[in-house]
Amino acid sequence: MSDILHKEDYEEPRCLLCMDQGPDPIPQQRVREKLDEYMARRDYAGAERHLEYWLMEALHSGDKRGEFFIRGELMGHYRKVENREKAVENAQRALALMEAMDYGQTLSAATACINAATVYEAFGEADKALPLFERARGIYEQSLAPDDGRLGGLYNNMGLCLLALGRFWESWTAFQNALAVMARVENGQNEQAITCLNLCNLAEAERGLEEGAAAIEGYLDAAETFINDPTLPQDGYHAFVCEKCAPTFDYYGRFLTAAELNERAKVIYERS
Numbered sequence: 001m002s003d004i005l006h007k008e009d010y011e012e013p014r015c016l017l018c019m020d021q022g023p024d025p026i027p028q029q030r031v032r033e034k035l036d037e038y039m040a041r042r043d044y045a046g047a048e049r050h051l052e053y054w055l056m057e058a059l060h061s062g063d064k065r066g067e068f069f070i071r072g073e074l075m076g077h078y079r080k081v082e083n084r085e086k087a088v089e090n091a092q093r094a095l096a097l098m099e100a101m102d103y104g105q106t107l108s109a110a111t112a113c114i115n116a117a118t119v120y121e122a123f124g125e126a127d128k129a130l131p132l133f134e135r136a137r138g139i140y141e142q143s144l145a146p147d148d149g150r151l152g153g154l155y156n157n158m159g160l161c162l163l164a165l166g167r168f169w170e171s172w173t174a175f176q177n178a179l180a181v182m183a184r185v186e187n188g189q190n191e192q193a194i195t196c197l198n199l200c201n202l203a204e205a206e207r208g209l210e211e212g213a214a215a216i217e218g219y220l221d222a223a224e225t226f227i228n229d230p231t232l233p234q235d236g237y238h239a240f241v242c243e244k245c246a247p248t249f250d251y252y253g254r255f256l257t258a259a260e261l262n263e264r265a266k267v268i269y270e271r272s
Contacts, residue, residue: 024061024063025061025063025065025066026054026057026058026061026063026066026069026070028066028069031050031051031054031069031070032073034050035047035050035051035073038050039236040235040236040272041236041269041272042269044077044080044081047077048077048081051070051073051074051077052074054066054070055067055070055071055074058070064097064100064101065101067093067097068094068097068098068101068108068112071090071091071093071094071097072090072094072111072112072115074086074087074090075087075088075090075091075094075115075116075119076115076118076119078090078119079118079119079122079123084123087119087122087123088119088120088123091115091116091119091120092116094112094115094116095112095113095116098112098113105138105139105142106139107139107140107143107144109135109136109139110135110136110139110140110143110154111136111150113132113133113135113136113139114132114133114136114153114154114157116129116132117129117130117132117133117136117157117161118157120132121157121160121161121164124164126161126164126165127165129161130158130161130162130165133154133157133158133161134158136154137154137158140154146181146184147181147184147185148181148185149181149182149185149188149191151181152177152178152179152181152182152185152188152191153178153191155174155175155177155178155181156174156175156178156191156194156195156198158174159171159172159173159174159175159178159195159198159202160198162174163198163201163202163205166205168202168205168206171202172199172202175195175198175199175202178191178192178195179192179195179196182195187231187232187233189226189227189229189231189232190226190227190232190237190238190241191241192222192223192226193223193224193226193227193241193245194223194241194244194245196219196220196222196223196226197219197220197223197245197248197249199215199219200215200216200219200220200223200248200252201248203215203216203219204216216252220249220252220254223245223249224249224254224257227241227242227245227261234264234268235268236268236269236272238264238268239264239265239268239269240265242261242262242264242265242268243261243262243265245261246258246259246261246262246265249261
């Protein structure tokens with residue numbers, strides 16, 4: 001695969017008559033589509049160069065909306081590659097832009113809060129993450145339909161945060177809410193599998209491996225059913241979920257399932 005950033009990936013036709021009419025916005029849709037291509041083949045270095053290039057473009061042109069969009073993507077990227085310093089830097093900048101642009105109770109504000117909260121949670125700062133999740137929850141529950149997948153994702157991430165804080169009942173409730181939402185979403189089985197494995201971790205944390213064994217086995221069975229649903233598209237996102245779930249199956253002794261999921265992800269990536 002090539003990591004080269006080609007001219008057509010970044011050059012946006014400009015109208016000479018419009019150049020003095022305020023910031024020249026970056027092409028967010030094109031940036032997102034190209035980012036998806038990098039992520040589908042796990043080209044994290046290419047994705048990083050792509051995002052950092054467009055961040056510089058947004059900063060140079062004074063495109064605050066574009067910067068806000070890129071910062072949101074960058075905090076997620078740096079979280080995945082475990083670069084805490086840059087992940088937190090972009091999270092803080094995105095939250096500052098959110099306030100400066102008076103996004104208030106918008107869905108964009110909620111998304112920024114969730115992304116930043118996930119960064120803090122990933123690096124062991126659940127106490128900083130929870131208020132951001134709570135702010136996002138207030139916006140999402142007021143603005144989104146009960147079958148919107150974004151709501152399910154929020155509940156799942158919030159459940160992890162509450163689990164890290166030892167608030168087990170609230171964590172269980174959040175995970176159950178996530179399962180209920182994703183049951184109504186097309187191809188929601190991917191996220192349901194992840195949530196069931198999170199419930200395994202919750203059962204272990206609350207009751208221990210021995211006392212929680214029956215619950216853990218039940219959640220593992222459910223997770224296997226969800227992730228092996230034959231109706232799920234065998235695409236890059238499914239491959240990502242397979243890789244995400246495999247270590248937990250392995251940890252709880254389901255070695256064959258873990259191996260099968262890793263092999264499935266490998267096959268999907270190789271044909272991408």
